[in-house]
Amino acid sequence: xxxxxxxxxxxxxxxxxxxxxxxxxxxxxxxxxxxxxxxxxxxxxxxxxxxxxxxxxxxxxxxxxxxxxxxxxxxxxxxxxxxxxxxxxxxxxxxxxxxxxxxxxxxxxxxxxxxxxxxxxxxxxxxxxxxxxxxxxxxxxxxxxxxxxxxxxxxxxxxxxxxxxxxxxxxxxxxxxxxxxxxxxxxxxxxxxxxxxxxxxxxxxxxxxxxxxxxxxxxxxxxxxxxxxxxxxxxxxxxxxxxxxxxxxxxxxxxxxxxxxxxxxxxxxxxxxxxxxxxxxxxxxxxxx
Amino acid sequence: xxxxxxxxxxxxxxxxxxxxxxxxxxxxxxxxxxxxxxxxxxxxxxxxxxxxxxxxxxxxxxxxxxxxxxxxxxxxxxxxxxxxxxxxxxxxxxxxxxxxxxxxxxxxxxxxxxxxxxxxxxxxxxxxxxxxxxxxxxxxxxxxxxxxxxxxxxxxxxxxxxxxxxxxxxxxxxxxxxxxxxxxxxxxxxxxxxxxxxxxxxxxxxxxxxxxxxxxxxxxxxxxxxxxxxxxxxxxxxxxxxxxxxxxxxxxxxxxxxxxxxxxxxxxxxxxxxxxxxxxxxxxxxxxxxxxxxxxxxxxxxxxxxxxxxxxxxxxxxxxxxxxxxx
Numbered sequence: 001x002x003x004x005x006x007x008x009x010x011x012x013x014x015x016x017x018x019x020x021x022x023x024x025x026x027x028x029x030x031x032x033x034x035x036x037x038x039x040x041x042x043x044x045x046x047x048x049x050x051x052x053x054x055x056x057x058x059x060x061x062x063x064x065x066x067x068x069x070x071x072x073x074x075x076x077x078x079x080x081x082x083x084x085x086x087x088x089x090x091x092x093x094x095x096x097x098x099x100x101x102x103x104x105x106x107x108x109x110x111x112x113x114x115x116x117x118x119x120x121x122x123x124x125x126x127x128x129x130x131x132x133x134x135x136x137x138x139x140x141x142x143x144x145x146x147x148x149x150x151x152x153x154x155x156x157x158x159x160x161x162x163x164x165x166x167x168x169x170x171x172x173x174x175x176x177x178x179x180x181x182x183x184x185x186x187x188x189x190x191x192x193x194x195x196x197x198x199x200x201x202x203x204x205x206x207x208x209x210x211x212x213x214x215x216x217x218x219x220x221x222x223x224x225x226x227x228x229x230x231x232x233x234x235x236x237x238x239x240x241x242x243x244x245x246x247x248x249x250x251x252x253x254x255x256x257x258x259x260x261x262x263x264x265x266x267x268x269x270x271x272x273x274x275x276x277x278x279x280x281x282x283x284x285x286x287x288x289x
Numbered sequence: 290x291x292x293x294x295x296x297x298x299x300x301x302x303x304x305x306x307x308x309x310x311x312x313x314x315x316x317x318x319x320x321x322x323x324x325x326x327x328x329x330x331x332x333x334x335x336x337x338x339x340x341x342x343x344x345x346x347x348x349x350x351x352x353x354x355x356x357x358x359x360x361x362x363x364x365x366x367x368x369x370x371x372x373x374x375x376x377x378x379x380x381x382x383x384x385x386x387x388x389x390x391x392x393x394x395x396x397x398x399x400x401x402x403x404x405x406x407x408x409x410x411x412x413x414x415x416x417x418x419x420x421x422x423x424x425x426x427x428x429x430x431x432x433x434x435x436x437x438x439x440x441x442x443x444x445x446x447x448x449x450x451x452x453x454x455x456x457x458x459x460x461x462x463x464x465x466x467x468x469x470x471x472x473x474x475x476x477x478x479x480x481x482x483x484x485x486x487x488x489x490x491x492x493x494x495x496x497x498x499x500x501x502x503x504x505x506x507x508x509x510x511x512x513x514x515x516x517x518x519x520x521x522x523x524x525x526x527x528x529x530x531x532x533x534x535x536x537x538x539x540x541x542x543x544x545x546x547x548x549x550x551x552x553x554x555x556x557x558x559x560x561x562x563x564x565x566x567x568x569x570x571x572x573x574x575x576x577x578x579x580x581x582x583x584x585x586x587x588x589x590x591x592x593x594x595x596x597x598x599x600x601x602x603x604x605x606x607x608x609x610x611x612x613x614x615x616x
Contacts, residue, residue, distance in 0.1 A: 077506050080515075100514045108512030115510070121503035123522060124602055138512035168601045184511065 026053040034086035045248040058235040058242035066248040076103025108135035112185030114195040118177035122169040129165040175206040232275040365576035386557035396481025405492025427486030436479035495527035536592035
C-alpha cells in the first residue's frame with residue numbers, strides 16, 4: 001500500500017484510523033546492533049532493544065550517555081553527518097538509515113515525540129491549533145472542520161481550554177507549552193510515544209502533573225512509551241521496565257522497581273545512589289530523622 | 290495597530306529631524322552658493338540678485354519653513370541650473386533608477402534564495418561546497434568588472450553574443466516600455482548577481498543555523514522530511530532575517546547602483562545627484578538628499594512592519610494567557 005492509499009484508507013474512519021495498523025505480533029519497536037558515529041566519535045555502540053505493545057519502557061543515563069542520540073537514531077532525526085549501522089524495525093517496517101521519507105511516513109503517525117524543551121520545539125509562528133493539527137494535516141486527508149474537532153477534543157484531553165487554540169507558544173506557560181507538545185504527539189493516536197526528558201524544563205509541581213497526564217493518556221490509548229530521563233524518581237512513576245545507557249551502550253535492563261532497589265552494574269548503582277542522596281538531602285523529614 | 294501608529298509617529302519625527310539635519314548641513318558647509326553660481330567675475334549686485342532669487346537673503350528659520358512647507362505640498366523648488374522643478378527632475382531620473390533597483394532585487398532574490406537553499410540542503414557535500422564557493426566568489430566580484438564582462442558577452446554591437454543594449458536609456462522613456470525594460474536588463478543582472486551572492490550566503494547561513502534546531506526537529510517529528518521541514522519551517526523562521534537583508538540590499542542599491550548607471554550610461558538618480566552637487570545647485574541637492582534619506586527611513590519602516598507581520602512574538606499580546614500551570 002503506498003502512502004496515498006494509506007492516507008485515504010485511514011481518513012475514512014479516523015477514530016480507528018488514527019491507530020496505525022502497521023505493527024505485527026505486538027512488536028512496536030525492534031532495534032538490533034544499532035551503532036552511530038558522528039565525526040569519528042562513537043555515540044551509540046551495538047544498542048539492542050525491543051518495545052512491545054502497551055509497554056512503558058524507561059531509558060536512563062547520565063548526561064552525554066547517548067539517550068537523546070538513541071531517540072534521534074530511532075526516529076531518523078540524526079544529523080546528516082552521522083554514520084548509522086544496525087537494524088531498526090518499527091511497526092513491521094524495516095528502516096534504512098538515510099531513508100528520510102520512510103522515517104517521515106512513520107513519524108507523527110506511528111510514533112509521536114514529546115520534546116524536552118517545548119518552548120524551543122514548538123513553532124513560534126503557528127498557533128496552538130495549527131501546531132497540534134500539523135501531524136493530521138501531514139498524514140490524513142481530513143476536512144478543516146473535522147481537523148478542528150479533533151484538535152479541540154485533544155486540547156480538552158490534555159487539560160487545555162479551547163480558548164487557547166488561537167494562542168501562540170510564547171503566550172503560554174512552560175506547562176501549557178508541554179501540554180501542547182503532548183497533544184501534538186498524541187493527536188494521531190500513535191502506537192509509540194517517545195518522550196525525551198519531557199519534564200526537565202519544568203518545575204517540580206508541573207513535572208508531576210505532566211508525567212501523570214502523559215502516563216494516563218498513553219495508558220488510555222493503549223500505546224507504548226519510551227521515556228527518557230536522568231531522574232529515577234520520574235522513571236519509577238512513568239515506567240514499568242527500564243534500560244540503563246552509559247557511553248552509548250545499554251548496560252543494564254530490567255523491571256524499574258527491581259533495578260532501583262538492586263542495581264547490578266556500577267554505573268547504575270552510581271545513578272541510583274546519586275538519586276537517593278539527592279532525595280535525602282532535599283527531604284526535610286529525612287533530615288529530622 | 291498600536292505599534293503601527295507608534296511607528297508612524299516616530300517615522301514622522303525622524304523625517305522632521307532629517308529635514309533639519311539636511312538643511313543645517315548644507316548651510317554649514319563653507320562657500321557662498323550664490324557667489325559660486327554667479328561666477329568669479331560677477332558684480333556684488335548680481336550675487337545679491339541670485340541670493341534674493343534663491344531666497345538665501347532670508348533668515349534661516351524662514352528658509353527652512355518655506356522649504357518644509359513646499360515639501361509638504363510636493364513643491365521642492367526650481368533648480369537654479371536647469372530651470373526645471375526639482376520634483377520633475379527627481380521624477381524623471383527616479384523613473385530609471387527605481388525600476389532598475391526593483392529589477393536588480395528581483396534578480397538577487399530569485400537567484401539568492403533558491404541557490405542558498407540548495408547550498409544548505411543539497412544531498413551531496415560536494416554540491417554544497419561548490420555552491421558555497423560560487424556564493425563567495427560571486428560576492429567578491431566588483432559590479433564594475435562584472436558589468437564590463439556582461440557588456441563584452443551580451444552588449445549589442447560589442448559583445449560576443451550581442452543581443453542586449455548596453456548603453457543609454459530610450460529617449461521616449463517608459464512610453465516605449467519594451468525598449469526601456471530591455472535597456473535595464475544588463476544593468477539589473479550586473480547589480481542583481483552581486484547582491485544575489487550575498488543573499489545566497491545569508492540564506493544558506495540561516496538554514497544551516499536552523500538545521501539542528503528543536504523547531505525543525507519538531508516539524509520532522511510531526512511527519513515532514515528533513516527537506517520539507519527546512520523549507521517550510523526553517524526558511525519561514527528565517528524570513529524575518531531575510532527581509533532585513535533584502536531591505537538593506539535594496540537600500541545599498543540606491544547608492545551602489547550609481548556605478549552601474551554610469552557604466553551603462555543611464556541617466557539615473559546617481560548621475561543627477563553627482564551633477565547637482567558639482568553645480569552647487571543648493572535647492573535641488575537639498576531636496577534630493579532629503580528624499581534619498583527619507584527613502585532609507587521608509588525602507589526601515591517597511592522592514593519593521595514586515596517583521597511584525599512575520600513574527601507573532603513581536604505582537605502586542607505577550608502575556609501568558611489562561612493563567613499559570615499551577616492554578
